[in-house]
Every structure is written in structure tokens, then in C-alpha cells.
Amino acid sequence: MKVRLLDICHGRSGDKGDTANIGLIARKKEFYPIIEKYVTAEKVQSHFEGIALGKVERYELPNLWALNFLLHNALGGGGTKSLKNDAQGKTLAAALLKMEIEIVERIEL
């Protein structure tokens, strides 16, 4: 089945210099293994093509049912240097929640 991350996750994003971080949190415990399996660094890298110009790193926090993504070189230089309206990446969590994943498991939303 096809699942939109917004329906199984919430999240928050912010900045550290020119690197954006996105914390993606599963809404239920049983959704965590799903995002851990399908929302890989590679998938996020291609979702943010043209935005994350550097590499994407992923860290796992199973205790919080969460994944933390670092998107390097994603904020137009960051800080006061950036010409982006969203220079601090505040809306990037929402951009990740737009992502759809195709899963073999059946889950109840």
C-alpha cells in the first residue's frame, strides 16, 4: 500500500549553519519500524533533490520512535548569508511529510 508520511508521522525541522535537521517522529509505536525500513537516507536525498545539495545523513532514535536527518548544504549558506525565505529550514519537516512510501506491510492509519 501507498502511505503518505503526514498520515503516520509528525516532525520538526531547524538549522545548524548551512545544515538543516529534520526530526521525523512516528505517530504510533508500530509505525516506527515502517519508517525505519522505508525512509532511508537515499530516499530522503532524492526527495530533496535540488534542495539538499550535500549529503543526507540519517540517525535512529527508536526510543522516541524517531529518525533524525541531516541535510547538508541545504540552506543557501545558512544564517544571515542565505537568500532563502526559509533560511532556517523551518518548513522542511513539512516538505518531508509530503513524501509517499510504497510498503508491503498492511497498517491501520
Next chain:
Amino acid sequence: MKDRVRIASGQGFWGDLLTAPVDQVTKGPIDYMMMDYLAEVTMSIMQKQKRKDPRLGYAKDLVELMERILPVCVEKNIRIITNGGGVNPVSCSEAILETGKKLGIKKFKIGVVVGDDILDRIDELRKQGIDLKNMETGESVDTVRERLQSANAYFGAWPVVEALKQGAHMVITGRTTDTGLTLAPMIHEFDWKQDEWDKLAGGTVAGHILECGGQASGGNFSADWKAVPDLAHIGFPIAEAYPNGDIVITKHENTGGLVTVQSVKEQLVYEIGDPRQYITPDCIADFTTIQIEQIGKDRVKVSRVEGRPATEFYKVSMSYLDGYTAFGNLTYSWPDALEKARKADEVLRSRLADLSLKFEEIRTEYLGYNSSHGSIAPELKEANEVVLRVGVRSQDYKAVERFGKEIAPLVLTGPPSVTGFGGGRPKPSEVISYWPALIPKSLVKPEVVIKEIG
């Protein structure tokens, strides 16, 4: 020893909700209130203010706020801990004591933490062989030496603890970590030792939860923002700390917002890197060990955090002048709003090219279409209006200034049905870039200076 200490968050940044600290000290019981005022850019703004007037260089709002809350803090014995001293914490403390005297307060002691400002020591440190190279790029600090605006070591909780031990009712620091402001009263009240890494990590996690104010209690809450009650009167978070390092995050009753596992989790993952290594001057906290549970309405328990020894270094935050930017906005309406905005951008860029101005970057975004999500945003159909936003950056002030003069002419010499040019010509702003580095702890010594009434 107290069996519980209540530490409230009063400000999450310089410019935060002004009523929040007032609510924290009046709407329920607390023992301490921490207020974070410093972001990376803030220090350079404060240095600039201090160069103009050596008595300035701190968060002036803090003095106005203290005028309002000092009597109630004295009456209820609430101690204030803040890094709002910026690059001039001593002058900040003097201004607050002046205010206290005017209010008729007879006895008040401020502990001022100094020693973090190393801007005047850069050459000396370089001679000693300290490279202060950029942690991210590895470049030598000499490349930006002449343009440095500020340089501060990040102190942790211990200098604040020292001030509290000396009986300070208020502690004012310069560049102290946000987490240290919350951790310090726990160390002080529970007599935690320098190597009790798990407890220190627990207090550090509490500090991370409090450091952005309302972001832990229903503000910027993505899980279910429509369900957050009374955001207009949001209660900022409070950490109830226990001697074993357990924390309960809560807020005052009869305030808006909410404290749930989801609201706290969103703040826990905010602006972190490797969750196993949340590095502060006080310890390294492992966020993958945090246990979190809802134990009541607006009560979330955070426990079993594991920590590891602190490193031998302080992080140094430096800032340097790095050119100028300006932004121009114009609003285009239906019909063909986006096409018109795109055409205007094309015309503008063509005129800038004719002028042979040197820009490092020209960036065009369309508010209402793609300024948040760039290429992820779906193509816009039939928008009633779109705002063209063009930004430029250059080391050449004159180029940026000239760009500002090219926006208004588009109204009469570009595509039609355009408005929104009310603010006058865009003015160049300074770009302040950030230079993170490390320095051995042995080379920077925090000191506590006591200033008091009575």
C-alpha cells in the same frame, strides 16, 4: 537538600513573547526561571552596540522585564538565570541593580559570569599556537581575522553553579549554553558531582526541552496543531527536576498550550545532530537512551538519560563580516500571476546584467508558490496572486545598494497588475557569518563577579 526543583523557561530567544516570563513568575509556583537570549548572530549585534557605547552590548529588554518582575521574584524567592548579558554582562547587571534601587529593593545580589569573550585575545591565542580553525571547513581563522566581529567561548553550567553558591539571586552570563542555564540549578540544589554523567545528561536534556520556550508546550506543534488549546495564552514549559536526574516537564495550570509526549518529542529532535552525542561543556548526553511517558495532564516524565564525560574543549562561536544582502518584493495578481512574476524576474536580471554588477548570488522565489519547499512544491495553477521575492548578496556594498534601486521601476516598466511596493527601496544589510571552532578548556577561565544592592 530539596526533593524537587522547579525551573521555568521564560524566553526562548531575544524577541520572544514578552508576557511569558511574567506569567511564569506569577501564575504558579517555581524556584528558578531561565531565559535564553543568545543566537549566533546576536553576539555580533551586541558587539556593535558596545563599540558605539561601552555601557551597552546586552539584551536591553531584559532590564525592562526585570523592572516588571523583580519585586515578585524577590517576594517569592525566585532566582533568575539568563545569558542576556551578551558581550557586556557587567553593565547589564549594573543597569538591573539601578532598576532595583528605583523600585526600593533593599537586598539583591547578582552573580555575573565573565571570561567567555575572547575577541581581544585572538592574536595572543594564535601566538600560543591555538589554530581556532573552522570546525566545519578546516580553514584557518587568519582568513577572516580582520573581519571578526565577535568571539566567545561557550561556558556550561558550572560557572552559574558557582554564582548560585555565592548566594546570587540572579545570574547573568555572556555566552553560556542554553542547556547550562537549566542544568545549573539542579547541580546546585542536588549537589551533583562533576562526574555524575547520567544526572548531568538528564539535566542537559531538560535544558534542551526548555531552551526554545513555547516550542515544547504547543507552539510550532506539527502533530496536531488544531487541537492546541488557547495558543494566545500559551504557558511556557517548566522542568520539575528530581535528585536522581528524572525530570517532569509541565506548565502552569490555567495557561494555554499543552505538554504531551508528542510536544516534548518534537522539541527533543529539534536542531540536533548525532543523537548519541549531544555535546555540551558539561557532558555528552545520549538522546537514544531517553525514556518518555505521559504521567498526567500536561505532565511528561523524561528519565533514564545516559551521559558520558565532557570533552576537554569549549566550543568557540565567532562571527565575521561577510558582505551584504538586500531583498525586493513585488506582488502580482490574476490573471497569469506567476507568469507575470517570472517575466518581471527576467527583466530585472537582464537590467542587472547590463549594469555589470558583481553578485555572489541572485535568488528568486515566489511566495505563495515555492519559497518553502522549492522544487518539491507542485506547479501552481491559477493563483490569484504571487509575490516575487528577489535577494542578492555581494561583498560590494554599492552593487547591493544599486539592486535596491532596480525594484521600484518594475512597477511602471514591467508586467501589469503589480503592487506591494510600499516599504521604499530595499536597503543593504550586513551579512554576519558564523565561525565555529574549539579551544582547550584550560585556556579560558570563567570568573564570577558579584554585584549587589545592600
